[in-house]
Amino acid sequence: MRHLMFVAVALVSLLAFAGVGAAAEFGQVALDFRKADEPGQWRGVGGQWLFEEGSLRQQKADEYWCAYLRDGSLADLALSLRCKLAEVHQSYPAAGYVVIAFRAQSPRNYYSLHLKATGELALAEYCSRPSEGRRVWQPFGKTHRLVPGKLPLDAWYRVDLEVIGPRVRARAYPVDEAAPGWQIEADLSQALPIDHSGDKAHLIGQIGFGTSNCRALITDVRLDARPSPVLLKAPLARATELAQRLANAVKGTPDEAQGTRMVQSFAAFAREIDRLESVNTARYQELAARLNLLQEEQAGLRRKVLVARGGIRGASTYAEFLTFPQRKANLHCHTRHSDGSLPCNEMAAWYEENGYQIVALSDHDAYGDQDGGVCSSFFQKDQAVHDWDGDGVTHPTREYRSGVEAYVRDYDKPAPPWVPRDWKLNRPGEFVVLNSMESSFGHHHTNVIEPPTGKIPRPREGYGFIDWCHGNNGLVFVVHPGGWNKTPERILDHPEMRKIDGLEVMNGFTARENRKGENPDGSKGIAEELWDACLDAGKLLWGFANDDAHNTKPDHYAGAGSAWNMVWVRELTKPAVMESLRRGAFYASCGIQIDRVEMDAESITVRSPNATHIKVVGDGGRTLAQVDANQITYRLQGTEKWIRVLLWNDTVCYPDEPSRYPQRAWLQPIVLDSLIP
Incomplete structure (x- = not known):
């Protein structure tokens, strides 16, 4: 079962490449493996596949990858292919099979047909349940035995699959024999554990095929996609x-x-x-x-x-803030309190000297002075073991990354007497330093802004920090989530993660970092697709842009200044800043400025002194309007569930670096659906 789970995980990764929600394409398609440039509507994904005598073959028997995936939404379909087993992984022979994935509702929810090396034909379903921290794989329907023992090697079989509405039928037989009747029949409308967000389990999806724990030759693939109600x-x-x-x-x-x-x-x-x-x-x-x-x-x-009911302005949570001054803010960076290179006072000074008026020093809940024992002279003046988190307990042994003394620093107060530098950095009316932490262990990294100061509650591996922060009127957002663009369920299916207030639509660190050449356009640092999916699901999230700085070197991908937020704020005090952030009264940027936002019931106007392209994005990530100019006025159509505005130009942020992306800005979403409960 453990290795069956491996192929499920691999197929999850495979299906993440699919464009869920693409327009349906009907008709017959054949896949010809006599040449490597297969038809464009199919996509090779994962594994090491070879083209051999008109067939496709997995190079190794111990890989768990599907070979090809067809993009676009499929309705009713018939799929047929010829295959033969060439080798079965001897350590896991029961887990060897040719797999056809179908009716994939998301990258983590799909059904599949297995031609098994054990001589059986079977249906299975796979479902990820992030809220329970586990994945589910199980067979369903009746299993059909093709041969008394193992499936013979080097024997060609034809596999046919037909899906019409909720009905699934399948068969497999030697190619030199006449097609038998359907050997497996099942009804997908029955109660299976796959959650499709309220839609029936037999709705549209993608289709893929490949192998698990075996080498097989696959050829003569035919797909007939048919329209369906x-x-x-x-x-x-x-x-x-x-x-x-x-x-x-x-x-x-x-x-x-x-x-x-x-x-x-x-x-x-x-x-x-x-x-x-x-x-x-x-x-x-x-x-x-x-x-x-x-x-x-x-x-x-x-x-x-x-x-x-007020239209665009009535649905906006921040319209009344737009007359306030804009203040530059970075809400995610690190000092030597965790894994940064500078002390807190020097890091804060860099931001102030470079035009910022708001900063959150969001250190991880470990490293530095948080790991117990006697710290270096950088942290303390003496050689005593100190109670850094203030809980009355000391930890004489230093354990790297343990976080046994993890605490949130209070930048409104002086440092303890044994510390060689000042911590009182917040200066209301001049420069706001927010208390913050990046919760980093046992879950995806998440920033908490203005949580209670002092000892960080344990167990740190849980999600209790969200309620802990909200109980102090703080703010919580997921950081560097660009890798989740194809898996929004990591937020939407998790009852604790659904409590967050926002996400980093841009993380400067991961946008700039391209040491392996896998991020030439900075896309790993952008989470627009994830943001839109959450908005589509009715989860309002604010989109932040932060540099995630670990140093202040201008030519380093982890350097300060690569992304920021412009906050419309009444005054430079913590309460005023937090009110603006909670209401979405800011825009995220990596170079674009916005100098005018006006809205009434029927329209919104946005202007920038340095943007050359502006578009209004709506539900489904669709472009509602776009101009190649520095100003746009969008009029309400009536179909929009929500809208947001994206601005950019053709200036590359870091032209001398290997990751090249343009200057951009993101205005916060306005949810029109909120006016019609």
């Missing part, structure tokens, strides 16, 4: 739910009759779709056009309701 069910369900909310919103108004009629129209259309199991292309296109017409009428009514 299933493709309309998810958007129809969302539109039906919105229709009911709009009907409730217009009760007692002149639009009440229209609201009632709209609910009835969507309900009738849903009943019609539910009666259909399959359709031809013409019928599918006719149904999609009818749904579009209903949604256009709905958008008109929704716009009227939104405008009546």
Whole structure:
């Protein structure tokens, strides 16, 4: 079972490459392995695959990777391929199989068909449950035995898979024999543990194929993707739910009759779709056009309701802050209190000297003076063992990265008498230094701004620090989450992570770092796709940009000054700064300035002195409007669940470094859906 889990994890990584939500593509496609440049709609992923005599073969028998993945949303489908086992990993023969993954709802949720080296044909489902800290793999339906013993090596088999609505059928047979009847049949609408965010388990997804713990030759792959009413069910369900909310919103108004009629129209259309199991292309296109017409009428009514309730300005949490002065802030950097190279006073001084007026020294909860024992003369004047966290307990033995004395420094107070430098760095009205910490162990790194000072509660491996910080009216955001762009469920499926207030839409450290040549465009430091997915799921998060500095060297990827936030703040005090941050009254930047943001019920105008491109982004990450200019005015359409504004130019931030990316700025999102509960 342990190695079955390995292939599940690998397939999770594979499916992360898929563009979930892409437009459906219908028709027949064949994959020809006589040449390496396979058709563009298929993508090679993972493993070491060779092209050999018109077939594809995994080079090693002990790898757990699928070979190819088809992008785009698939509806009903038929897939057929020929394969033969060449070698089975002797240590794990029961885990050797050819795998076809289908109905993948997300990178961590999918179904698969296995032609097993043990002579069986079986269906399985895989589900990641981040909230429980585990993954689930299990077979479902009946297993069909093809041969009494093991599947013979070097014998070609044809594998056929058909998925129509919730029904799955499969068979496998020697290529020199006639096709038998379907050997496996299952119903995906039954209660399986995969969570599809309210959609049925048999909805659209991607498809991939490959091997686990064996070497197999795969050839003659044929896919027939067919239109299905299933493709309309998810958007129809969302539109039906919105229709009911709009009907409730217009009760007692002149639009009440229209609201009632709209609910009835969507309900009738849903009943019609539910009666259909399959359709031809013409019928599918006719149904999609009818749904579009209903949604256009709905958008008109929704716009009227939104405008009546304040529209863009009414939905904004920060409109009233836009007349305040802008103050430059960095909310993620490190000192020698953890793994930075400078003491806290020198790090803070660099930011003040370089035009910042707000900084959070967010050290890790370990290293430096937090690991117990006698610290170097850099930290203390004497050779005594001190109680750094103030809990009355000392730790005479120094253990690297243990964090046994981990604490949040209070930059409003002087340092203890044994410390050789001043900690009282916060100067209200002049320079705000926020108390902060980067919680770093047993979970993804997360910044907490203005938590209680002093001892950090344990166990540090848990998520209790979120409530601990919020209990002090603090702020919590995930740092450098660019690697989560394809796996938003790491936030959305985790009940504790859903409590966070924001994420770093840009982390300067990971954007600049390109030592291995794998980050030429800085994309590893950008989390826009993750941000949009969370907004789509109804989780409002603020997008921060921070340098994550560990030093102040201008030519080092971990140097200060690569990203920041411009905060509209009433006054330079901690309470005022925290209020602005909690309300989203700031924009994130790595070079772009914004000098005008105006909004009313029906429009928003954004201007920049140095941007040359501006676009308004809406739900699904779609571009709602774009201009190649330094100003944009966007008018409310009525279809938007949320909007945000992205600005950029063609100036490369660090032209002499191997990671090259343009100057950008991100305005905080405005959730229009909040006006229609």
